[in-house]
Amino acid sequence: MSDKPMRGRAWPRVLLIVLLALAGALAYGWNDFNRFSSTPLNVTAQGDSIDVGRGSSFRNIVGELRQRNLSNANPLYWRLLAEQMRVAGKLHAGEYALGVGITPRQLLANMATGKVLQRNFTIVDGWTFGELRQALARAEKLNHDSAGLDDATIMQKLGVAGEVPEGRFLPETYAYVKGDSDLDILKRAHGAMVKTLAALWSTRAADLPLGTPYDALILASIVEKETGRPDERAQIAGVFVRRLQNHMLLQTDPSVIYGMGANYAGNIRKSDLTTDTPYNTYTRAGLPPTPIALPGKPALEAALHPAAGNALYFVARGDGGHVFAGTLEEHNRNVDCYQRKHCQ
Known part of the structure; x- marks a missing residue:
């Protein structure tokens, strides 16, 4: 008996097996591709990045990711993902963050929109x-x-x-x-x-002894260096404003120190206070010729909106704050107490 009929009946089975195998392979490939696109890259530390230079090809970008062991996926997957996202050929040059947990899809999206680091x-x-x-x-x-x-x-x-x-x-x-x-x-x-x-100059307090915005900048820089306490800035500014109004020397150590330049070794001496420089506010009246630092906005606001009062002196308490006084006699007592530790 001929085996041809048997062979004829076997082909559909073989074809079915082949089709099932192909479908299985495609399903596996599709699942593996989706797993790749949503699985984080091998980034182990924050602060890492990749630099895409001008003219870099897609192949170069993927090659660098593989060379740095950030991705071990088949380069074909990267190409398929770029095509699926419609960003192939549209990646921008620049430096891109490689944060822990970033996926291939997120990285390509950042590169396509130019979301540089x-x-x-x-x-x-x-x-x-x-x-x-x-x-x-x-x-x-x-x-x-x-x-x-x-x-x-x-x-x-x-x-x-x-x-x-x-x-x-x-x-x-x-x-x-x-x-x-x-x-x-x-x-x-x-x-x-x-x-x-x-903007701050346009809303300044009335009757300030400051002729220009630059004067305010100078005063704010002194306030900035005299105190780091937010609750004291306006008080400190008030003292200097009243001293200017009363034609008193400002006598502010930070300005003297600034004028000393490299000669300042961390300690200000009595001789430094009597050595004249353009910034020595113990020997020269008025504001120093320029700011002595970069004042922040709070110091600017304090200089242009000083606190009211009668204080003309202040001395450091030793805890970051200051004690204020309206008379020289009171100030000298405060100096004895807080600087010389001779409190009565």
């Missing part, structure tokens, strides 16, 4: 411009275009040639991305100070 640079209230420059020099992923430039050249590049930089930059936190310049941050901080000072 942002860093923050904080200008601290009370820094000098020199300290600001030092901090900028240490900032990561920032182009240090100001390196080697003197202060005057920096101000020229910011479009404000002739301005003294001290006090001109508002202490705040400024976001930046890789490739930004330190001059960009300085320009933004300068503009923020101009805007803030103008």
